[in-house]
Amino acid sequence: MKTKELLNILEVNSGKNLLFEYAPGQLVGANYHITEVKNVTIDSVDCGARPDFWKETIIQLWESPLEIGKRDYMSAYKALSILKKVDKVKPMERDVEVKFEYSNNNFHTAQLFVNDYEVSNEDLILKLGVEKTDCKAKELCGVPETVVAPASACAPGNGCC
Template identity: 75%
Template sequence: MKTHEFLSLLKENPNKNLLFEYKPGALVGANYHITEVKNITIDAVDCGASTDFWKETIIQLWESPEEIGKRDYMSADKALAILNRVDKIKPMEKDVEVKFEYSNTSFHTAQLFVNAHQVAGENLVFHLGVEQTDCKAKETCGEPVAASAQETSNCAPGSGCC
């Protein structure tokens, strides 16, 4: 999901509770805060020596230990106000992927993609998830293009590939 799409959904659903499902059946607690917005630039070289360049927006969610047990979620309108304030200070790239950085005591810190969203009653829910790592230079490494990172056997450290 692009940053502008996320912002548009917040604007279209101002009175909805803003919920984030970080793994199936598990929601970020109602005690979350938006603690950081990052404009990230990636300037990379893959295992096949190809270069790549892209940008992302990363919104960090943090659960306040002082507000454990809080039941009222942040509204989409409040989140939009926070992000608009950030945008005035440090403009966000709008046509780039938006990710959410999150962790808790039982979930490692991860940058999560938006896999889906839904309006469910009074809630605007974003379903987040991780993407598996993958060899980006399969043709160079002689790997079948359809193979996943977990199925790959030839693209191992020391193989001259990945």
């Protein structure tokens, strides 16, 4: 999901509670806060020595230990207000991927993609998920899409890695 799509969904559903499903059936606690919004630039080189460059928006969620047991979720309106305030200080890129950074005692820190969302009578649920790492230079390295390459396929001197 792009940042502009997220902002639009929050605007359209501003009267709803904003919930985050970080794994199937697992919700971020109602005690969450938006603690940081990052405009991130990735400037990388893949294992085939090809440069790449892109930007992302990363929104950090944190569960306050002082509010454990809280029942009322943040509204989409409040979340949008926070993001608008941030946007005035550090403008967000609109046409870039938005991710949510989150962890708890039972879930490792991860940058989660917005895979989908669901709207009910009272709630807007953003369905988050992880993506597996991948080799971007499969063609260059001769790695088939469906088969894991043996370690020797990325040996020094073969043009990959």
